[in-house]
Amino acid sequence: MATTAEITTAEQLLQAPDLGPCELVRGELIMVSPAGYAHGSIAGRITRALANFVEAKGLGDVLSAEPGFLIARDPDTVRAPDVAFVRADRIPAGEKARFFEGAPDLAVEVLSPNDRASEVNAKVQDWLDAGCPMVWVVDPATRTVSVYRGRTEIAVLGATDTLSGGDVLPGFTLPVADILTRQGTPRDQPTI
Secondary structure (H helix, E strand, O other), X not given: OOEEXXXXXHHHHHOOHHHOOEEEXXXXXXXXXXXXXXXXXXHHHHHHHHXXXXXXXXXXXXXXXXXXXXXXXXXXXXXXXXXXXXXXXXXXXXXXXXXXXXXXXXXXXXXXXXXXXHHHHHXXXXXXXXXXXXXXXXXXXOOEEEEEOOOOOEEEEOOOOEEEOOOXXXXXXXXXXXXXXXXXXXXXXXXX
16 A cells, blocks of 8 residues: 555545545555455445345444544544444434544445455454444455454354344344355355
């Protein structure tokens, strides 16, 4: 990933929408490569499943397309998950063009082949430190989903397991195989 020192605050980042995919991490702008097709397809399936459940129950908002969450100040950190859920009682009234202040209730990260483990781990820890109660990390290469509910409460689910919304999204379930397999593709074949 390339970095630049020209933008150091959330406000500056918000005023520079033509930068392309990026995050602000402790005042440092981090440029990220656009996601590949498989990444987008997996994020889309997760978004669809979450949105159908959340909308049917009026639980809040499901966001995709890497929305910015301002999770720290001085220096500023704006992280962008692939998919996020925010409870209805936390949705800001009025101006929504700004970054959401605080962590989502669920952050979903889909790994790309060029993601470094240390960077993904740092991002997960940033979400947890900012108060995000649950983080899912989808790894298409290993066909697993790691579920973080704290620094020490981590579950790794395989293709035969089912994700649960736990107390963040009570009643929500999604088979891991449904995330990792395209419609019309046999479940035992990788989609990468």
